[in-house]
Amino acid sequence: MLKHKIVREAYLFGYPLVTMDMTRRHETNVRVPDDAHAPVGQLVKLRAYPAVDDHGAAAPNADTLYTMAWLDVSAGPWVFSIPDMGDRFYIMPMLSGFNEVFFVAGSRATGGKAQEYAVTGPGWSGTLPDGVTHVESPTALVWILGRVYCEGTPEDYKAVHELQDRFSSVPLSAYGKPYTPLPGVVDETFDMDKAVRKQVNDLPLADYFTYLAELLKANPPKPEDAPVVKLMAEIGIVPGQDFDHGKLPLLGHRLDPKLALLELVRAMKDKKPVNGWLYWTSDAGQYGTDYEQRAMVTMIGPGLNFPQDALYPFSEKDADGKEYDGSGHAYVMHFEKGQMPPVKGFWSLTMYDPDFFFIPNPIDRYSLSQRDTFATNADGSVDLYLQAESPGPGKEANWLPAPKGKFVPMLRLYWPQDTPPSILDGSWTPPPLRRAP
Numbered sequence: 036m037l038k039h040k041i042v043r044e045a046y047l048f049g050y051p052l053v054t055m056d057m058t059r060r061h062e063t064n065v066r067v068p069d070d071a072h073a074p075v076g077q078l079v080k081l082r083a084y085p086a087v088d089d090h091g092a093a094a095p096n097a098d099t100l101y102t103m104a105w106l107d108v109s110a111g112p113w114v115f116s117i118p119d120m121g122d123r124f125y126i127m128p129m130l131s132g133f134n135e136v137f138f139v140a141g142s143r144a145t146g147g148k149a150q151e152y153a154v155t156g157p158g159w160s161g162t163l164p165d166g167v168t169h170v171e172s173p174t175a176l177v178w179i180l181g182r183v184y185c186e187g188t189p190e191d192y193k194a195v196h197e198l199q200d201r202f203s204s205v206p207l208s209a210y211g212k213p214y215t216p217l218p219g220v221v222d223e224t225f226d227m228d229k230a231v232r233k234q235v236n237d238l239p240l241a242d243y244f245t246y247l248a249e250l251l252k253a254n255p256p257k258p259e260d261a262p263v264v265k266l267m268a269e270i271g272i273v274p275g276q277d278f279d280h281g282k283l284p285l286l287g288h289r290l291d292p293k294l295a296l297l298e299l300v301r302a303m304k305d306k307k308p309v310n311g312w313l314y315w316t317s318d319a320g321q322y323g324t325d326y327e328q329r330a331m332v333t334m335i336g337p338g339l340n341f342p343q344d345a346l347y348p349f350s351e352k353d354a355d356g357k358e359y360d361g362s363g364h365a366y367v368m369h370f371e372k373g374q375m376p377p378v379k380g381f382w383s384l385t386m387y388d389p390d391f392f393f394i395p396n397p398i399d400r401y402s403l404s405q406r407d408t409f410a411t412n413a414d415g416s417v418d419l420y421l422q423a424e425s426p427g428p429g430k431e432a433n434w435l436p437a438p439k440g441k442f443v444p445m446l447r448l449y450w451p452q453d454t455p456p457s458i459l460d461g462s463w464t465p466p467p468l469r470r471a472p
Contacts (some may be wrong), residue, residue, distance in 0.1 A: 036266060038284040043239075043295050045267045048260075049247035050235070050296075051333040054251055055176060057231050058299055058337060061103045064225050066218040074219025076113060076206070079103050080199040084187060085393070089399065092337055093391040094347075097402045098447060099182035100195050102127075108156040109175035109253045114167060114210045115154055118201035120147040124184040124449060126379045128320075129154065132176035132254040134337045143344055143450045153384040159257060162468045164210060175253035179204075180338045184449075185382060186406055202430035232334065233275060236296070239471045244271070248278035259324055278422060299331040299416055310467040311356075312446070314348035316459050342451070345380075348456060349445040354467035359444070361437035365422035365471040372415030373469050377463050380426055380450030381405055384419065386435050387443045396436035409433050421468060444468065 036044075056272065062079065073079045082104050085095035106113045117127060117140060119376040126141035140150055151167045156175050163169055181202075185195045205214045238246065250273040256264050264274060271279030306313055312314055320341040322329040334341050339347075352358055353366060368384070376382035383404035388394050393401045403409075408415050410432050420426040423439045435444075448458060456463035 038270060039342045040268045041270050041396075042328050044263055044326070045244070045270060045272055046246075047252075047295055047330040048263050048267070049243070049272075050059075050172065051177075051328040051337070052132050052250050052254055053238075053243065053247055054231065054235050055130070055132050055134055055178065057235050057335055059176060059178070060222065060225055063105050063219060064222055066221055066229060070358055073104065074216065075105050076204055077104065077216050077219075078199075078204055079194075079204055080202075082196060082199075083192065084185075087393045087395050087399075090120050090390075090392050092387075094384070094387065094445065095393060096385060096447065097187065098184065098381065098404060098449075100185045100192075100199065102181040102183055102202055103157060104179045106177040106179065106191050106204070107175055107179055108154055108159075108172055112153045112155040112159060112161075112163075112204075112207040113177075115152045115179060116203045117150045117152075118198055119149045120183075120198065122147060122359065123198070124194075125182065126340065127181040128338070128340055128344070129170065129172065129177055130178045130180060130272050130338060131172055132174035132250065132334045134339075135173075136341055137173055138170045139341060139344060146446060156213060156253075163207070167210075173257060176250075176256070178338070179302055193294065209288070233288070243279075243280075244283065245278045248272050248274075248276065251275065263324070263326070265279075290409060295327075296330070296334055299327060300333060306351070307348070309348075309464050311350045311352055311354055312348040312467075313350070314346055314458075316342045316346065316461075320344075322385045342459060343452060343453065346448045347445060348448070348453055348458075349443055350463050350465075350468060351385050351443055354469045356472075357388050359437070359468070360420075360440065361421075361423040361442060362439045365411070365420065365426070366468045367471050368419040368421065368468050369466055371466075372417070374463070374466075375405070375417065375457070376446065376448050376465070377452040377456050378405075378448050378450055379452055380448075382449070383447045384435060385445045386421065386437060387445060388438065389441045389443055391443065391445075394436075394438045394442065398431075398434075400434070400436055403433070403435050407432065420471075422471070438448075 046227030062072050063075045124142045128139040131137050152170045153167045154162045154170050159175055161265050183195050183205045185191050269420045314337045318328050319339050327445050383402045385402040420434045421437045423437050453456050
């Protein structure tokens, strides 16, 4: 294979690992936890839905409160404890340094009873306390990206906060003993204001590969990665070793491997939508050797769940193939009787601007969901209205305010039904958004 093609393959292969570690650095770069950060091993507990002007992370939701932790299991296991969640929906996926789910605890997968997991690094051996389940991570870097359903009322915020405070994360060596986490070490040189994606994309190629090679020492490739690992050795990237700069070929601008990211964006936009909606019911959460798909998901946003746990259809064009524009246009999403999104968890429809952030609106409503009581038509069907102006007093319960400009709607289907009708087998599909006459 030509050297510039190997560089491209190596760049895409390593993109998730570099992005995940850069995200870890950003979210753990504090001495003590706050609402959005916590030192390695400590819990981040978001106490409220993101504010409308919060642009810290794209595609925020008004459905769940994040409860998450970054672990480094290179020096030993960590014990992650989940309280009795009862009937409340929650999901606690554990992701490797390559942005792949290697284990998930949650309402669907493991139920609502209290659980304890010892998360270990690759190849760890030892004994565990009774009642603690062993979960082996393929990498030293672990991200527990948890979500707990919340209705957003003061009473429900309080109930979820009490649950969040009963989660815990401790080193195995401290399990069952009094434990006080040490303060985090702050890296003053790390840019906390610059978006993680931009920090990764702005890395010079030699720095990028140096960073990747360092990460590969504790975060080894999978056995099935052997072919690409062999190729990467030709340009100086060998797992367990420092990057050999002398083997990196000179590349002209047209051969810049970062252009591969733009190719992935174009490929995503060329994917045939379903009724105007883009989503994946396979190749999510784990990607095998499809490094392009894995890089594309990472570029959009790390942390994609298994389809059985959550799907996130989004739409950039209406039923006629035209981009959404709230300036002078109103849109209707029509659900026939009995055809609301079939889920065992919950569903919601969220309004975003083109950069996937909330949009200020006069009624402070950023999503519609199954917890809402909708006005129904005479035949039992339901129409949801996406538009800038109120659709009228009798229809406001079904109104998702849109901006007077471009926008992107996103559906969330947590724990989608696995028997017909189901989005997983295509027996149910999201209805299109049509311009109102």
